Amino acid sequence: MYRGRGFYLEGKTPMETNELEKIRIEKIHQMRAAGLEPYPTRAEPTLAIQGAVNAFLKAEADGGDAVISTTLAGRVRSLRLMGKLAFAHIEDGSGRVQLMLRVNEVGEALMAQLRDYYDLGDFVEANGTLMRTKTNEVTLLVSSLRMLAKAVTPLPAAKDEVVDGEVVRHATLSDPETRYRQRYADLAVNPEVREVFRARARITRALREFLDERDFIEVETPILQPIYGGAAAKPFVTHHNQLKQDLFLRISFELYLKRLLVGMFRGVYEIGRDFRNEGVSFKHNPEFTQLEFYWAYADYLKVMDLTEEMVRFVAQAALGTTIIAYDGNTIDLTKPWQRLNLRQALLDATGIDIAACPDDASLAAAMKAKDLPFKPGSTRGKLIDGLLGDYLEPTFIQPTFLYDYPRDISPLAKSKPGDPTTVERFEGFIGGMELCNAFTELNDPLDQESRFLEMGRDYEDDDEERHPMDEDYLRAMSYGMPPNGGFGMGIDRLTMLLTDRKTIREVILFPHLREREED
């Protein structure tokens, strides 16, 4: 449940501060009155917790009685006070360690501070020596302890139990709404959530490494664009006040990246955010991260090969394996991907031969004859796209390329020689989900111009998805663009696959949620 929040300033009325928070705020005042600073400016841990524990384990393994003295910092995750003895666990993102405080080592005053001022969730710094307790747990025998940052609001986790080295959480924060709206609390309390985002970072790093090694250059192109393009999607609109100019948030990077091939880069790529003003779902967020690359002198077959290699490389680099589990399925990225011709795959799945239906009306008639649902008035390409989404995409659990797409939904792809209705384009699927989209890029400026004009006609009644004519892009292409293969992949979806998450919100730190009214 959401509550409007307020600030607690001394002498003012606390607004919406709950009982637990009032107690902790009172402790802050008491600490300051006692000459203790609850938010000191600097911390000076000598090691990360896991580093210290590892050093201790290594010293043990070496058989020595080496005394490891260290200062560790972290968040208090458990606290057990027993008068003249106390135990706590602290955690810092690298690991966790137990603290033991004995009155004869730290003195009565510190034991009293611990009792009166310290709570779960506080950041603390402890100096001491590492040892093992009677129950054999690696523990810092504390000689001094101080507050680094007092937590006012209690973290929502209840209890952690360590079973065979695995941390089991009892009654942890699990409400998805709270987890997404307060991701900081989710991350603080659920280590497996942190691991998803660590994996995500390894994935993007591996993609860069893979492309950099092959002499692609990473570039950055405009997010604010006067003309949007490169995909069939509705844009977000914004406005530049001083220039009195409406601008769009980009829906793809494509048209800018290909301009760079005109400028004599052999291979360019960009990893960044796209924005699409459309519905949200388990695989759609209004802003999402995309990788696009364009590769001079390549075609869609070379791009297919590179895609296989790249996804395999990323899985190995990020997970240490090329065999992954997704939604109960085992997916083998080691093997070559299945490659299916779109026309043949649709014929097998639906009995409709799209080659025998060269226009909107004939395809709609064929679908009607088979009792397949469709949206009246759709173009041939949109009908095919619908069939693909309904009858093919969900069946592609194992890695699959579907290739040779209808021309009218692919205005930036090059026609297949000898086939005016088809372009050299493929999409890659894993886990029943579209992962990437690529084509042999159209580099004929005259053909490109007529495609823009066709799109303008087809989408006359549908302003928002209409591709506006990009004259500067045409000018760039008319200077000469090398033949090239282009590629786009959703990084969020790749991360879903590699971390076995079933919704895109689990792989986006701050997914878009509807704004709540604060009262």
Place this chain on the structure above:
RNA sequence: GGGUGCGUAGCUCAAUGGUAGAGCAGUGGCCUUUUAAGCCAUUGGUUCAGGGUUCGAGCCCCUGCGCACUCACCA
């Protein structure tokens, strides 16, 4: 945007239309090796919001808000 479901203490969850509860956290006491939470005691609620039905509503009805699932649109 449509359909279905859900919303109770800080967290995880109970409660035939009849006094709103439990565990954990919090608070108090005892305790020098605890381990899910040492032991004992105990506080804590605008039941998402607003209407309605009823002697009586957490529960039934209506409206709104949010979330989840799903359909549509899309990557």
